[in-house]
Amino acid sequence: MSPMASTLTVGFDLDMTLIDSRPGIRACYRALSERTGTFIDADLAVTRLGPPLAQELIHWFPAEEVPAMAALYREMYPATAVAATPAMDGAREAIDAVRAAGGRTMVVTAKYEPNAKLHLAHLGMEPDVVVGDLWAEQKARALREHGAQVYVGDHVGDVRGARAAGAVSVAVATGPCPAEELRAAGADVVLDGLAAFPAWFAGYREAPRA
Numbered sequence: 001m002s003p004m005a006s007t008l009t010v011g012f013d014l015d016m017t018l019i020d021s022r023p024g025i026r027a028c029y030r031a032l033s034e035r036t037g038t039f040i041d042a043d044l045a046v047t048r049l050g051p052p053l054a055q056e057l058i059h060w061f062p063a064e065e066v067p068a069m070a071a072l073y074r075e076m077y078p079a080t081a082v083a084a085t086p087a088m089d090g091a092r093e094a095i096d097a098v099r100a101a102g103g104r105t106m107v108v109t110a111k112y113e114p115n116a117k118l119h120l121a122h123l124g125m126e127p128d129v130v131v132g133d134l135w136a137e138q139k140a141r142a143l144r145e146h147g148a149q150v151y152v153g154d155h156v157g158d159v160r161g162a163r164a165a166g167a168v169s170v171a172v173a174t175g176p177c178p179a180e181e182l183r184a185a186g187a188d189v190v191l192d193g194l195a196a197f198p199a200w201f202a203g204y205r206e207a208p209r210a
Contacts, residue, residue: 011167015049036061074115096187105128
């Protein structure tokens with residue numbers, strides 16, 4: 001058992017869970033398109049956020065160019081995307097609810113970890129742990145390592161990660177996956193957004209554990 005398992009730990013996804021990354025990512029794709037001379041439909045790209053960057057870039061660049069384009073995108077990202085990205089409604093309150101209960105918070109995201117940390121610092125959100133570059137079932141590794149009992153995300157990949165870790169899957173219907181799809185993927189609970197999280201979390205804490 002993780003040494004931290006005795007402390008209530010809640011994990012959160014980043015894009016479209018804690019932050020509305022669409023404006024910043026849209027701007028970064030447009031900048032990458034201008035820099036490379038390659039057409040990228042940035043408006044389309046931001047409708048399918050969640051999977052790793054390479055899975056989007058493969059739609060616009062030959063496979064052999066994707067690693068270099070990903071590196072260039074990540075280099076351009078801090079100056080292009082961070083300031084343009086707001087917090088999602090209820091994000092700070094959700095983190096505060098866990099802290100008020102004496103719990104720990106962590107962010108587990110497919111985003112490049114240094115850029116994930118820049119977003120959180122810019123918005124004044126300070127989780128106890130940030131782990132990047134993990135997607136779907138890969139997220140279970142970090143969730144288990146830090147003893148997370150709950151994982152909150154907006155994508156079916158987040159549901160799969162939570163289930164692989166044996167954590168309660170709390171899905172928020174604020175990203176590309178509608179509520180029905182999140183339920184079908186096996187989410188334990190689906191919320192309209194993080195504004196509903198503190199009330200759900202209070203009930204979760206009070207419920208008897210098996």
